[in-house]
Amino acid sequence: MTHEAGIRMRLAAGVAAGILCAAQARAAVITHTTSDDFSKGTLSSAVVVNLGGGAVRLMAGNDAWQLVTAPNSRDFYGVYMDPGGEGWAVGQARQDAVNSYNVIFYDRTSWSEEQTMSQGYDLYGIWMPSSIEGWVGGGYGRFVAYDRPEWLWEVEYSTHSQDQAVYGVHMLDNTQGWATGKDGELLEFDGSGWYSVESPTDKALYGIFTVSAAEAWAVGQDGAILRYDGSSWSAAQSPISETLNSVFMIDASNGRAVGALGKIIRYNGTTWEEESSPTGNNLASVWMVSPDEGWAVGDGGCILKYDGISWSQASSPTGEALKGVSCGSAERCLAVGLSGTLLRYLRDYVSSGALVSQILDGGTLPDWGALSWTASGTDASTQLKFQLSSAQSTSDPALDAYLGPDGSASSYYTTSGTAIWPGHDGNKYMRYKAVFSTADPLKTPLLESVSVTY
Numbered sequence: 254m255t256h257e258a259g260i261r262m263r264l265a266a267g268v269a270a271g272i273l274c275a276a277q278a279r280a281a282v283i284t285h286t287t288s289d290d291f292s293k294g295t296l297s298s299a300v301v302v303n304l305g306g307g308a309v310r311l312m313a314g315n316d317a318w319q320l321v322t323a324p325n326s327r328d329f330y331g332v333y334m335d336p337g338g339e340g341w342a343v344g345q346a347r348q349d350a351v352n353s354y355n356v357i358f359y360d361r362t363s364w365s366e367e368q369t370m371s372q373g374y375d376l377y378g379i380w381m382p383s384s385i386e387g388w389v390g391g392g393y394g395r396f397v398a399y400d401r402p403e404w405l406w407e408v409e410y411s412t413h414s415q416d417q418a419v420y421g422v423h424m425l426d427n428t429q430g431w432a433t434g435k436d437g438e439l440l441e442f443d444g445s446g447w448y449s450v451e452s453p454t455d456k457a458l459y460g461i462f463t464v465s466a467a468e469a470w471a472v473g474q475d476g477a478i479l480r481y482d483g484s485s486w487s488a489a490q491s492p493i494s495e496t497l498n499s500v501f502m503i504d505a506s507n508g509r510a511v512g513a514l515g516k517i518i519r520y521n522g523t524t525w526e527e528e529s530s531p532t533g534n535n536l537a538s539v540w541m542v543s544p545d546e547g548w549a550v551g552d553g554g555c556i557l558k559y560d561g562i563s564w565s566q567a568s569s570p571t572g573e574a575l576k577g578v579s580c581g582s583a584e585r586c587l588a589v590g591l592s593g594t595l596l597r598y599l600r601d602y603v604s605s606g607a608l609v610s611q612i613l614d615g616g617t618l619p620d621w622g623a624l625s626w627t628a629s630g631t632d633a634s635t636q637l638k639f640q641l642s643s644a645q646s647t648s649d650p651a652l653d654a655y656l657g658p659d660g661s662a663s664s665y666y667t668t669s670g671t672a673i674w675p676g677h678d679g680n681k682y683m684r685y686k687a688v689f690s691t692a693d694p695l696k697t698p699l700l701e702s703v704s705v706t707y
Contacts, residue, residue: 283613286702291608298606299689303561304545304701310630311602311689311697318556318588320570321595324357324366329589331379332577333387334359340579341367341399342589343376343389356389356397356404359587364595369397369404378422378432378461388442390419390432396447421461421471421499431481433458433471439479439486453479453488460499460510470520472497472510478525492518492527499538501547509559511536511549517557517564531566532557538577540586548598550575550588570596584695601694608687608700612647615681615707621673622706624666624685630699635691637698638665641673643680655686673705 285291288307298312329344340359347354355376356367369376374392381387385401394417397404417435424430428444437452452458458473467483476491491497495513502508506522515532517539518525530536534555541547545561554571557564573594580586586598615621621643628637640655640662657664660674665688677683683705689698 280707281616282704282706283615284702284704285610290611291700293611295609296606297609298603299608299687302545304543304699305561306701309608309687309689309700311604311606311691313600314603314694315599315601317568318570318596318598321364321597323593323595324364325354326593327355328576328591329357329593329595330375330377330576331389332579332587332589333379333381334579334581334585334587335381335384336581337361337384338581338585339384340581340587341379341381341387342577342587342595343379343391344589345375346373355391359597367404377418377420380422380424380430382424382427382430386427388422388424388430388432390422390434392418394419394434396422396432420457420459423461423463423469425463425466429463429466431461431463431469431471433461433473437473439471450486453486460497462500462502462508464502464505468505470500470502470508470510472500472512476512478510490524492525498536499549501539501541503541503544507544509539509541509547509549511539511551515551515555517549529563530557531564535574537575538588540578540580542580542583542586546583548578548580548586548588550578550590554590554594556588582695602691602697604692604694605688605690607689610685610687610703612652613683613685613705615683617681618679619681619707621675621677621680621683623670623672625669625704625706626687626700627669627702628698628700630697632696634693635696635698636667636689637700638667638688639703640665640686640688641677641683642686643677643683645679645681647682649682651680652682652684655684 286306291301300312327345329342332342334340338361342357354366357364358367374395376389376391378390387399389397419434421433430442432440437454439452440447456474456477458471460472463469469481471479474496476493478489478491479486480489495516497510497512500510508520510518515530517528517530534552536549536551539549547559549557552574554569556567556569558567573590575590578588584600588596642652642655644651660676
């Protein structure tokens with residue numbers, strides 16, 4: 254029986270039964286959604302990444318940490334990068350007759366000094382609820398507020414002695430946030446000022462993260478972990494006794510904290526548990542871009558990357574101790590450290606790439622149905638489109654001839670759920686080709702799953 258005759262017989266049988274072929278229920282589906290599925294294909298200027306299950310994106314043409322020229326050689330302790338790519342770093346003070354210079358500003362290209370009213374005090378923690386406002390905590394109980402373009406005033410919480418340094422600051426928005434300090438100090442911002450609240454510990458607290466108005470976490474000396482439940486703070490069970498320096502919560506059920514001797518712990522929504530770490534160096538700061546990507550930095554220029562499965566050492570351009578890391582996006586990050594050390598992370602995507610899948614087996618005389626996929630990161634500057642090939646034999650050259658929904662090599666499947674060109678029916682083997690493109694080096698289509706029914 255010829256291929257065309259076979260199709261006519263199946264159509265006739267369907268009509269005789271009063272069933273339209275387009276509406277027939279498909280007996281089977283082949284779905285690719287894991288890293289293993291995608292890795293069995295052939296990648297050209299595209300890479301497989303772990304996002305829980307797996308995904309494919311364009312390759313990064315530039316994916317590295319680089320040293321940036323600093324406006325001075327003083328120590329930097331804290332950094333914040335906003336989603337737009339601007340950044341601020343704080344640290345050791347340089348004082349003249351009128352102002353201090355303990356804040357520097359990153360304009361997406363280079364750093365410059367900014368004046369503050371904090372006369373001679375070192376600054377440690379910084380958080381910016383937006384690009385026009387923020388708070389910094391520092392030595393002797395000082396807070397500095399930012400109202401772009403100026404650092405306008407200095408606030409000292411007067412109920413404590415002047416040696417109570419403010420180490421960590423995290424703002425939920427411009428009306429609420431928390432700060433931590435020496436001897437278990439916990440300070441709440443209520444929109445008008447900073448107020449000390451009762452703390453369940455006298456251990457120094459170095460890191461703070463405000464999840465919501467009803468939840469916050471603080472970490473510090475000897476592995477101390479504190480949790481705020483909306484009304485009060487209490488001690489949480491810690492899996493380690495080493496000092497924790499920084500905490501970052503992705504959401505209420507997923508977070509990381511890092512500290513001395515390379516310790517990394519993870520919150521799973523119920524408890525904190527220790528994770529395997531590839532370093533024994535002190536880790537000073539952690540920032541999670543997503544549940545499947547994050548960075549931690551520390552002594553000796555140590556940079557660790559989390560890829561959704563495990564932490565590994567990343568290449569570092571410095572041997573100086575790094576004290577802070579912050580990311581405006583997955584493509585842009587900043588890190589700061591001692592002796593004027595400033596780093597930036599750049600990930601720029603190539604303009605185009607492709608994934609050719611492993612061979613799909615549809616069995617005997619398959620009636621191919623529809624091609625569907627899920628993807629993210631597609632907008633006016635990016636595109637993801639597909640073509641299909643099929644043959645009766647895995648050695649048939651037709652498996653390298655990719656066609657669109659009209660059966661031509663110039664057309665593409667651009668809408669998920671589109672019916673597969675009927676000329677593929679009856680061919681046992683099939684491949685899909687996913688074509689990625691972007692006009693913006695900061696963006697990439699992200700293919701998360703592909704399904705073919707038959």
